[in-house]
Every structure is written in C-alpha cells, then in structure tokens.
C-alpha cells in the first residue's frame with residue numbers, strides 16, 4: 197500500500213521527489229496505522245493553533261478600528277511630496293520630536309547642496325565633451341548655442357573637487373558603520389532632461405531605507421561637548437571632521453559658480469532648472485554653508501531624501517473638545533520599483549510599470565483614508581526611472597489605478613494637486629502648458645485655468661474608474677509652503693542672521709572678568725551705531741545672553757514658532773516695514789526697531805512674544821540714558837525712512853542675477869507627442 201502511494205506520487209510528478217520540502221512533509225515510508233492516526237491528530241492540533249492565531253490577529257485589527265485609530269496612507273509618484281506631507285504632520289503635531297532631528301537634517305541639507313553643485317559640474321563636463329554635446333542639443337531650439345567656458349570655469353570646477361569628500365563624510369555620518377543601506381552614494385539624475393543619453397548615465401538618487409536608523413546613527417556620532425541652545429538638538433560645531441567646514445571653505449567658489457552668467461546660460465541651454473529640484477538650497481548659500489548652520493523648519497521641509505520601503509508614524513491628535521485620536525500615517529517610496537502596482541490594464545500609453553516588489557498593496561487593506569499627491573508642476577518633466585514617460589502622465593495613470601483598485605473601493609481618497617508654487621512660477625516664466633497637454637489647446641496659460649482643467653480631469657477619472665461612487669476631495673497644495681507672514685518674518689530673520697554673520701552686531705570691550713562692562717554695538721559700520729553696555733550682567737551672563745538671544749531670534753524666528761498675527765501682516769502692507777537696503781549694511785535703526793515691530797504687537801502671548809521679550813536686553817543697559825537718547829533719535833530717523841520705504845524687504849540674494857526665464861525644460865515636441873497619447877475620456881469644459 198505504501199508502495200502504491202509512492203508510485204502514485206511518482207506518476208504525478210517525478211521532480212517532486214527531489215523537492216526537500218515535499219520530502220520533509222511526506223509521511224514516513226513505513227508508517228503504521230497508529231502512527232498515522234497520531235500524525236493526523238498532531239496536524240489537526242497545529243491547524244487549530246494556526247486558526248486561533250488568525251482569529252487573534254483579526255480581533256486586533258477590529259479593535260484597532262474600534263479604538264479610533266485613524267490610518268492614513270500617502271501615495272503618489274516619487275518626488276510628489278509624500279514625505280514632505282508627513283513632515284508637515286510631524287511639525288504640527290509633534291514639533292518637539294521634529295525639531296530634535298535638526299542635527300540629522302543638517303547633513304541632508306548639506307548633501308543636497310553638494311548634489312546641486314555636482315549637477316552643475318556635470319553640466320560643465322558635458323559642455324566640455326563637445327562632440328556628445330552637439331549631438332544632444334536640439335538644433336531647432338533658439339537658445340541652444342552653448343556658451344564658451346573660460347579657464348576660470350575649469351579652475352572653479354577643480355577647486356570644488358573637495359566636495360566629493362564632503363559627500364563621503366556626510367554619507368559616513370548618516371550610514372551605520374559597515375552598512376550599505378544607502379541606495380547609492382551617487383546623486384540624482386537630471387530628471388527633467390529629454391536626452392535619452394542621460395538615462396544611461398543616470399546615477400541613483402540619495403536614499404535611505406525607512407528601516408535604517410539613520411537619525412540615530414547620526415546622533416550617536418555627535419559628541420556632546422558643544423551644544424546650541426536650540427531645543428536639545430546636538431550639533432558639534434567644533435568637530436574638526438564636520439563636513440560643514442569644507443562646505444564653508446568652498447562657499448565663495450560655489451557662489452561664484454552658481455551666480456556666473458555663463459554657467460546660467462549653460463544650464464539654460466542644457467535645460468536644467470535646478471530651482472525645480474527638491475533639495476534646492478543654492479539661493480541660500482550664505483546661510484546653509486555657515487559654520488553654525490542649523491536647519492530651520494522650512495529647510496527640513498525642503499530637504500530631499502528619497503524614501504525606500506514603507507515607514508509608519510504615529511501621532512495623537514486632539515481637535516478642540518473632541519476625544520484625542522491616534523493617527524498612523526504610512527509613507528511609502530513612490531519610485532516605480534517600490535510601488536508594486538501595474539497600470540497595464542489602462543488603455544493609455546503603455547508604460548513599463550511592472551512591479552519588482554509589491555510594497556504598496558499590503559497597505560491597501562484597512563486604511564481609513566488615502567492622501568494621493570499629484571505634482572501638477574511636472575507637466576514638462578520626465579520620470580527619473582524612465583525618461584520616456586512624462587511625469588504628469590505617470591501621475592494620471594497612477595491615480596487611475598488607485599481609484600479603480602477594488603481593495604480601496606470603500607476608502608476615502610483625498611487628492612493633493614501639489615507643487616502649486618512651482619506650477620505658478622513655471623507658467624509665469626512662459627512655459628506653455630498646452631504645449632505638453634495637447635488637449636488643453638489654446639486656453640489661457642495661467643494658474644487658474646490650468647489647475648481647474650487638471651482638477652476636472654482627475655475628478656473625471658475618479659468618477660469613471662471607481663468601483664463604487666465616491667466623493668471627490670481635492671486641494672491645491674504647496675506642502676513646503678510657509679504662510680506669507682512667515683515669509684516676511686523669515687526674510688527679516690535671514691537679514692538678522694546675515695547681519696550677525698557679517699559682524700554688524702559687535703561685542704566690544706570683551707572681558708571675562710567679573711563685573712566687566714561689555715559693550716554691544718549694533719551696526720558698528722553705520723553712521724550712527726547703537727552702543728548698549730551690558731553693565732548689569734556678569735561677563736559670563738553677557739556672553740551667554742548675547743549668543744543665546746541673537747541666535748534665538750535669528751534661528752527661531754525662521755521656524756514656525758514665531759508667527760505674525762495675520763492682521764498685523766495685513767497692516768504691514770498698508771504701512772510697509774522699513775526698507776532694509778542691501779546696498780549698505782543693516783543700520784542701527786533697522787535692526788533695533790524692526791524686530792519689535794514685527795513681533796511685539798501680537799495680541800496673544802505665544803512663543804513669539806517670548807522671543808521678543810528676550811530680544812530686548814532689558815535690565816542689561818537699556819536704562820543707560822545715552823543709549824535711550826540714541827534710540828529716540830534713531831526711531832525718529834526710522835519714521836522718516838518709513839515715508840520713503842518700499843513695501844518689501846529686499847534681500848541680498850535679489851541682487852544675484854536670476855537665471856533667464858521662459859526656457860522650457862524638455863524637448864517640447866517629444867513631450868507633446870508623449871502626452872498626447874493620454875486619452876482623457878471627455879474634454880468637456
């Protein structure tokens with residue numbers, strides 16, 4: 197009988213006999229009836245245990261729902277803004293935790309700077325290899341003639357070679373010892389380029405696996421000797437191996453490269469608009485390469501680090517008098533290889549969207565809501581993963597596959613039409629939306645019309661493709677955006693930080709002796725500097741006071757901790773703030789009056805008023821009659837200045853020549869053909 201069984205198995209599949217699993221599972225060849233009974237009983241018991249575990253898991257899942265845990269999944273293509281949205285959640289609901297990670301984000305911002313420079317250096321290299329250069333420049337393009345590089349450009353390129361070392365140092369800091377967790381130490385490919393030649397050379401982007409404890413790894417490496425006064429984050433500014441030292445030493449060369457008109461022209465010819473890339477910080481070089489640089493909240497939102505895998509973040513949200521809710525937000529990697537979805541069933545342009553790892557689908561079960569991010573500014577860009585696919589086209593395909601997925605039929609989906617700021621800027625600079633989205637035709641090339649058009653298209657797809665009817669929720673978003681009031685404050689804080697860096701606040705008569713009269717001078721190079729003796733402080737207190745107060749004002753004002761009351765901001769348009777003339781150094785009058793003017797009239801007490809209070813060194817010399825008189829005189833002068841003031845705070849960076857606008861980012865004909873292939877079911881407007 198046993199032989200018969202064996203024979204039957206052999207007849208089913210000879211190969212199975214070699215399979216070790218089949219061998220292990222097979223009953224012993226000479227099993228008796230009693231043994232067989234015993235084995236079957238054991239198997240039944242094992243099955244029972246397995247069912248009990250399944251039941252328990254199910255119960256936990258139902259309990260999760262009962263305990264009002266809100267589960268939100270962030271979806272969208274790579275660079276759509278998922279992780280940035282998550283950072284916003286963290287910033288607003290666990291700001292303390294968010295800010296304790298500044299030290300780690302400092303390294304990411306520095307890496308982003310290095311990345312931008314490398315992209316420029318690559319562009320120079322490409323220009324140098326003239327034969328390939330002429331092959332990739334579309335001859336029909338009016339701005340295609342490459343500018344001539346001078347020996348100075350090549351010298352700059354050579355002088356910036358130590359940046360390679362900065363990158364290595366930063367990566368070593370961020371990556372746990374011996375691990376190869378970084379997807380690559382190479383930097384991002386130029387994803388807005390039409391040239392297929394680039395795709396072959398495309399290096400992978402800076403990325404960290406969500407399971408990599410990169411922040412912890414970074415923190416461990418930081419010695420605790422020198423600390424800033426900012427919210428317990430640890431940055432060792434005195435570390436001789438701080439990569440920021442090299443970056444700081446290279447800052448003039450970096451600036452020379454970035455502001456060079458020939459280089460700007462070269463970037464334009466090669467259709468590189470660095471400003472549109474995530475992690476762009478070159479317009480703020482002075483600040484981000486300063487030795488004491490600490491990232492602001494906005495910097496963290498702008499810093500680019502590609503997500504690999506899936507990460508889960510938990511918050512407790514309390515809205516008004518409502519019960520608090522536990523939220524779980526899941527952030528996934530949006531690059532094609534991490535989606536695990538296929539769009540092959542779609543009738544639009546067939547994409548090579550095959551899954552290599554089914555990372556998204558397991559998270560579809562049990563979600564309360566999905567936030568889907570579609571970056572609408574990218575209508576003229578191609579995917580990093582596939583330079584033949586238009587990014588907007590990819591977003592539409594992905595949206596269609598998500599809303600039509602049966603597993604998600606009862607899940608609410610909220611659409612964020614994101615990167616509105618970049619879209620506005622692009623349209624304003626003359627890039628034609630209709631050129632790429634052919635069905636848009638000759639409609640106005642403005643934000644209102646294009647965003648309305650796109651929202652209707654996304655709504656149409658939802659309506660046609662959802663298995664069950666659902667409400668269309670959508671928002672036009674800029675997830676990196678600060679409020680305009682914050683922007684004004686940020687401009688001020690930047691100016692103040694710049695002034696500090698330039699030495700426009702000067703600590704004189706320095707002494708560590710007890711009772712020494714240390715003098716604080718605002719705007720020492722202006723006509724009327726303001727001297728404030730710090731007579732009531734000990735020298736140690738004065739030192740700490742001067743450092744803490746001004747670092748706090750400059751750095752914390754840039755964070756969202758300090759807000760202008762909206763009304764206050766509105767009036768500042770009517771009665772503009774004093775002009776800070778960048779042609780001359782910040783004067784005493786602007787410094788001593790701008791800070792209180794911006795933050796003091798807040799109607800309620802908040803962190804901003806705390807900062808303000810700290811900003812006035814009361815009891816530290818302001819009772820000095822001479823100083824008081826000077827302040828009065830300066831205030832009068834300020835009033836006079838206000839009459840002539842212009843309604844904006846001009847910044848030094850505005851003096852830097854901006855790149856010429858109006859250049860399209862990719863080969864228009866190629867993109868237009870690609871995108872034309874998308875069939876919107878109806879084009880009723």
Ligand SMILES: Nc1nc2c(ncn2[C@@H]2O[C@H](COP(=O)(O)OP(=O)(O)OP(=O)(O)O)[C@@H](O)[C@H]2O)c(=O)[nH]1
Nearest residue numbers: 275276277278279280474475498503530615674675
């Ligand atoms: N200007 C602007 N930049 C944005 C906006 N949203 C996101 N970014 C930037 O775009 C870059 C990419 O954003 P991420 O949040 O990392 O994108 P992601 O969807 O998580 O990408 P993956 O992790 O690759 O899936 C970051 O540098 C962001 O700062 C926006 O609304 N405006």
Ligand SMILES: [Mg+2]
Nearest residue numbers: 278279502503
């Ligand atoms: Mg991400």
